[in-house]
Amino acid sequence: MSFNPDRIPGVPVRRVSRSFFPVLALVLPCTVMAQGFRGGTQIKPGESCPPGTTEVRPRSCLAPEGQVPSIVDYRPKSTLKVPATMRMKAKFPVVDFHGHPGGPQIGSVEALERFGVQLDSINVRLMLVAGNVSGDRLTQGIALVNQSKTMKDRVRFLTGINFGGIGTPGWADKAVAQMEADKKAGAVGIGEVGKGFGLSTKKADGSRLKLNDPELKPVWAAAARLKLPVFIHTADPQEFFRPVDYTNERWLEQSLFPERRYPQDRFPSFEQLMAERDSLFKANPQTTFVAAHLGWHANDLGRLGKMFDEMPNVLGEMGAVLYDIGRQPRAAHDFFVKYQDRILFGKDSYQPEEYPYYWRVLETRDDYFDYYRDYHAFWKLYGIDLPDVVLKKVYYQNALRITGVPMTGWPK
Numbered sequence: 001m002s003f004n005p006d007r008i009p010g011v012p013v014r015r016v017s018r019s020f021f022p023v024l025a026l027v028l029p030c031t032v033m034a035q036g037f038r039g040g041t042q043i044k045p046g047e048s049c050p051p052g053t054t055e056v057r058p059r060s061c062l063a064p065e066g067q068v069p070s071i072v073d074y075r076p077k078s079t080l081k082v083p084a085t086m087r088m089k090a091k092f093p094v095v096d097f098h099g100h101p102g103g104p105q106i107g108s109v110e111a112l113e114r115f116g117v118q119l120d121s122i123n124v125r126l127m128l129v130a131g132n133v134s135g136d137r138l139t140q141g142i143a144l145v146n147q148s149k150t151m152k153d154r155v156r157f158l159t160g161i162n163f164g165g166i167g168t169p170g171w172a173d174k175a176v177a178q179m180e181a182d183k184k185a186g187a188v189g190i191g192e193v194g195k196g197f198g199l200s201t202k203k204a205d206g207s208r209l210k211l212n213d214p215e216l217k218p219v220w221a222a223a224a225r226l227k228l229p230v231f232i233h234t235a236d237p238q239e240f241f242r243p244v245d246y247t248n249e250r251w252l253e254q255s256l257f258p259e260r261r262y263p264q265d266r267f268p269s270f271e272q273l274m275a276e277r278d279s280l281f282k283a284n285p286q287t288t289f290v291a292a293h294l295g296w297h298a299n300d301l302g303r304l305g306k307m308f309d310e311m312p313n314v315l316g317e318m319g320a321v322l323y324d325i326g327r328q329p330r331a332a333h334d335f336f337v338k339y340q341d342r343i344l345f346g347k348d349s350y351q352p353e354e355y356p357y358y359w360r361v362l363e364t365r366d367d368y369f370d371y372y373r374d375y376h377a378f379w380k381l382y383g384i385d386l387p388d389v390v391l392k393k394v395y396y397q398n399a400l401r402i403t404g405v406p407m408t409g410w411p412k
């Protein structure tokens with residue numbers, strides 16, 4: 001049998017009608033039949049449409065009629081009807097590895113007890129205070145928590161590194177001595193080492209303190225010896241380092257908060273900071289590092305996976321990047337399953353009503369739902385439907401393992 005490219009097996013060959021041209025109008029799309037184009041602009045292959053127009057057919061651009069709303073005024077209501085399984089409480093108790101509670105939450109015994117009721121309503125059992133609490137502030141904070149019968153085991157503190165005076169003799173000895181004292185007092189980790197480290201912190205001679213500065217080596221070595229994981233926030237989303245033009249995915253956020261921009265004539269580039277960070281992680285393989293915000297690679301899980309593969313001492317914390325996880329539900333599901341021992345739940349800013357969005361993304365199969373901050377993400381989210389064994393690791397088992405907080409009382 002000879003091969004006929006027009007012949008699809010099982011489908012009868014259709015003969016072109018002799019009266020083909022007269023019926024052409026019948027097969028044209030309805031919109032063209034009804035309206036025709038109002039003088040669109042033609043573009044060449046590979047070109048973008050001119051400002052104010054959009055591509056309506058291949059290489060044909062059209063401007064909307066009437067007044068065009070700005071992106072803050074365009075608020076379409078979804079007509080999609082799908083099951084929604086919003087729930088307030090996480091399925092398993094949670095350690096929030098990236099907590100920034102303040103005076104209203106942990107400033108007094110009464111505040112702590114009110115805080116406990118709030119945490120119960122979302123099923124967060126343990127809050128880590130990632131505020132670099134050191135010295136007297138640490139011992140006072142711990143003493144206060146210990147005074148509360150209900151909150152005694154539900155708030156723990158990370159200590160901090162004071163980079164002030166780095167570059168002067170004896171700096172590292174002092175920093176290590178403080179770390180030892182804070183560990184003894186009850187600190188369970190170090191951090192959050194803020195994004196200023198790398199971006200703006202200066203050494204005594206006025207030069208920028210690089211993330212992989214050898215002068216810091218004794219501090220990372222002490223963290224390993226004391227079994228204190230180092231929680232470190234490096235840089236910010238890569239779009240904050242790019243020109244704020246209309247192709248920038250975070251245009252709205254940077255227009256609302258111009259201080260979030262890192263103009264490249266004044267700041268190191270995103271890639272420069274990532275290179276310094278990776279060199280720090282690799283040069284200290286005995287030290288456990290937790291990259292805040294999944295290292296700002298949640299939009300590139302291939303890169304994050306490579307980082308986890310190459311650096312077994314590194315974990316990632318998932319605070320404030322939910323918009324990237326929830327927009328790739330299948331890839332994120334597989335990633336969380338594959339790297340289930342390397343990811344920690346964290347929320348960052350304390351807003352109890354925002355936690356349920358995390359539970360929904362991590363636990364459900366829901367389609368196409370709103371994120372809680374439009375300016376982070378103009379897109380919708382999807383549930384990634386993690387199995388219980390993975391949820392337990394991300395919610396609490398990994399955090400308990402690396403901080404050494406006892407597992408007793410937590411589900412198996």
Ligand SMILES: [Zn+2]
Nearest residue numbers: 098100192348
């Ligand atoms: Zn933080």
